[in-house]
Amino acid sequence: MVAAPESDSDQSRPLCDRQRIDDSLKEVFEDFHHDTRSLLTRILTTVALLERKIQGAPQEQSLQSIRSNCSQLQMMADNLLEWLGIHSPRGQDTxxxxxxxxxxxxxxFSGAALMKGIQLEASHPPFPVLARGPQGxxxxILDNLLTNALNHTPEAGHVRxxxxxxxxxxxxMVADTGCGIPSEMLEHLFERGGSSPGQSMGPGKGLGLFITRQLARSMGAGxxxxxxxxxGSTFRITFPEYPGAPEFPEKSMR
Known part of the structure; x- marks a missing residue:
């Protein structure tokens, strides 16, 4: 008996099944991410209130450790969700x-900077500066770079x-007066699994700067x-000129 050849629909079925599985997994993780982030936000709010009440007490250091670990969990969850987004079909640019x-x-980030005793500053032109890329x-990009800068800048430092x-x-540009990065780490800093000085590796870590580079590339930026x-360190994102942007003088900063 000669087997009938597979139809186009039979050949495409595994791909459709895989897409449904991927979509389901992403939906489950999005729900998990939302619930986890809500719980962590409530924990961090409680910790912030307790820190105000026990300033100078021995327990303050323990609360700072709880806050730091919760912030790391938030970042790990955000990075994993962003990684899933990068590997999903791209939406329309805005x-x-x-x-x-x-x-x-x-x-x-002003609250986090204030709690660490770090001065956070911003400077930009007094006219609209527009780019084009995926929404958010x-x-x-700024969330990842500022989190990195604040984590590695000591008290009384500056992030700009x-x-x-x-x-x-x-x-x-995001510049800090932190610990800096050894030259041997710079080459692999934006690779998946790369990490900043003093950052331990684990699930969801080593993705922040990798994702930052992927997001920049999605906008045609370097x-x-x-x-x-x-x-300290300075991270620089260079965007291509956006043809739809209005023409304004390039000088005068705020």
Whole structure:
């Protein structure tokens, strides 16, 4: 007996089944991520209230450890969700206001910087600076870079966000006065599994800077880092010129 050849629908069925499984897994993880983040937010809020009440007490150090570990769990969950998003079909690009993204990031991280005694500053042109890319991509880039900067900058240090625009491109920089990165780590810093100094590896870790590079690439941007061990690091995202952006003088910063 001669077997009948497989039809196109038979051949495509495994791919459809795999897509359904992937979609289901992503949906489950999104629900898990939402619930986990809500729980961690409540824990962090409680810790912040307790820290105000027991300032200077021996228990304060334990609360700081709880807060730090909860923040790490939040970042790990965010990075895993972002990694799933990178490997999913890409959505439609949107116009992104880089000035607004910077101001929003400062709002998100000003509390964390204040608690660590770190000065967080931002500088951007006084005119609109626009880019184009997946919605939320610049915010996630800034979240990863600012988390990294605050984690490796000591008390009384500085973290600065700077946006510059010249004739052909825009540069977004996050600079810190932290511990810096050894030269032997720079080459592999943006690879999956790469990590910053002092960061232990584990599930979900080693993804932050890898994801940052992937997000930058999704916008046609490049990323590079300059670092001086013991003095700090500067991460620079260089965006291509956005043809739809209005023409404004390139000087004068806020």
């Amino acid at each position: 116009e992104i206001d880089l000035n607004r993204e910077i101001l929003d990031a400062v709002d998100r 991509s610049v915010g996630r 966000i700077v946006l510059e625009k010249n004739e052909n491109q825009m540069s977004l 990323i590079e880092v300059e670092s001086n061990p013991g003095k």
